[in-house]
Amino acid sequence: MLSKSHIKLITSLKQKKYRLKHGFFVVEGVKTIKELLQSKLILHALYTTESFNIDAKDEILVTEAELNRISFLTTPNIALAIFKIPEEKSIVQNGLVLALDTVRDPGNLGTIIRLCDWFGIKDLVCSKETVDCFNPKVIQATMGSITRVNISYVDLELFLNETSLPIYGAFMEGETVYNTSLPDDGVLVMGNEANGVSEDIEALIKRKVSIPRFGDLQATESLNVATATAILLSEFRRG
Amino acid sequence: MLSKSHIKLITSLKQKKYRLKHGFFVVEGVKTIKELLQSKLILHALYTTESFNIDAKDEILVTEAELNRISFLTTPNIALAIFKIPEEKSIVQNGLVLALDTVRDPGNLGTIIRLCDWFGIKDLVCSKETVDCFNPKVIQATMGSITRVNISYVDLELFLNETSLPIYGAFMEGETVYNTSLPDDGVLVMGNEANGVSEDIEALIKRKVSIPRFGDLQATESLNVATATAILLSEFRRG
Incomplete structure (x- = not known):
């Protein structure tokens, strides 16, 4: 009852x-x-x-x-x-860490958590403006992966300022990720659905990478943040 | 009014x-x-x-x-x-063709159409059981890409039987895509969200490829079909 x-x-x-x-x-x-x-x-x-x-x-x-x-x-x-809701664990500062700068869509965050799980990313660091990972739509999209990824909501600028890991970020005008040598240890920053990485965060990024576009018409504006994350995590892992 | x-x-x-x-x-x-x-x-x-x-x-x-x-x-x-609704154009049998075997989720199809546009895939071939690309939720997710990709609904078994292109497919137990040499011309088949590629279609696939899993616990069941498509199309294009 x-x-x-x-x-x-x-x-x-x-x-x-x-x-x-x-x-x-x-x-x-x-x-x-x-x-x-x-x-x-x-x-x-x-x-x-x-x-x-x-x-x-x-x-x-x-x-x-x-x-x-x-x-x-x-x-x-x-x-x-x-x-x-479990207590946040401290962020382990080695290996590959994924950082999200204001990802707003619950479905995207859910998919990204599932990707972290697949690619063995232990720590997902989210700006405080990123959608809450305990939002029911996020939980729905993670398919259980939420239990295997340590998700922290932090002041992202402070976190990036203090980390000793090399900081990579996804940008439309970055260097082709296919030609970039990617380390085993690092932070990869993905930006907001509409506006990409914010200016304050951009200033802290050492290497900007992008996924080349192959269409003839060059008219697609951008990839969805979850599919871009999929491709970039795959690039970091494929070695 | x-x-x-x-x-x-x-x-x-x-x-x-x-x-x-x-x-x-x-x-x-x-x-x-x-x-x-x-x-x-x-x-x-x-x-x-x-x-x-x-x-x-x-x-x-x-x-x-x-x-x-x-x-x-x-x-x-x-x-x-x-x-x-525009008339279906005939499928051009060269370059990379993406084929979907019963993808059901409108958001997934929309994302996949956007990926085709980004990666310059001109022809997307869907089994008749795949969700209709003119479904409003698909249109919403394509962000305009639907105008730049030729989408055909066909008897997929017949299409694969008749094509002269080499046929690749995504399977959990396939060979690591990172170690597979991928051609410029070919068909890549992606399967249904829950059941993967169906048996009849599997019989027609020459090369099975998979995206390696890196998680320690090996507990994530699978990648979402749209994110898996993103990674595989990127692999075909990166050369």
Whole structure:
């Protein structure tokens, strides 16, 4: 059974303000929930139409109609879970670190987290203006990868000022990434969907790289930030 | 002013069945509409709250409330246009051709069309089960690239059987794409989001390639089809 206070809490978690206040975030879909249950994340409550056979005190069986009421999705997916937001771990300053300067779209951030997981990027460093990684649309797009990437929200200018790693950034007018020798240890900065890397951050970037365009008409304005990140991470890793 | 018949026509174009029946598709957003106006596509009608200063017979000034009624978006964007669906051109059998085996997600197809434009892929060949490229969500995601890529819906098995181009495909268990020598002319087949390339199509693929995974835990199941396409097209083009 779903009480009014449950509904109120869950609905509030759509907003970052309430996620921060309560320290919880929402995950939907059996597959992702199961993956998160196997991680170090701590479950607060699970609302489901079909039992997961976990500790009964954490599991609340609901009807489809009740799930519809609390779900953030158009087509709810059997279960909705509330997990505790984990504490941020410190950023390990070696290997390849990905930094995002104000990436706004939840789907893009979700895809980028999944890419970090694939390419073994342990630390994803986000400017404070980047969309919250516990946004339900981000969680949906990560497919469970969020449990395997350490995501930190920082003053990006300060972070880049203090790091001893070489700083690379994606720019339309950068040197062709195919001809650039890329190190194993470094920071790669990706910019905002519409405006790219901001001026203050650009000043801290040592090497600007770009993905060459091959179209005849040269009319495509830019690649989507998630697809550009995919190509650049692949370039760093392919050696 | 917006008549009932206009509203009925526009609303119907959300569905593929009616797009095929009427031969029209809907585009929203000033930027994309302007890009399409400059292409070879033929405008049928433009509904806008601000004049585009084009031939008055094609332009229907509407109020914001009227635009809200016809828009497919949560936040309508000043203008909505109806264009004629162009005739399919024949597929040019040289250079690099991208083929999609049942890609279902409109956002993925839109991103892939934008990637084709960036990487100078002239022909995108889709299985009949692939999402319709005139779906409004696809159009939204292409950012105008749809005018620069020739998209054909075909019997993919037949197409691959008949082509003289070498056929490559993306598979989890393929050889590392980083170590594969890739030709200038060829077909690259990408599979469905959940199931990959289907069995009948797999039988026709000569070279299976994969993007290596670098994560320690080896737990990420797969890359999203759009990001995998980004990396593979980049690999074909980088030489």
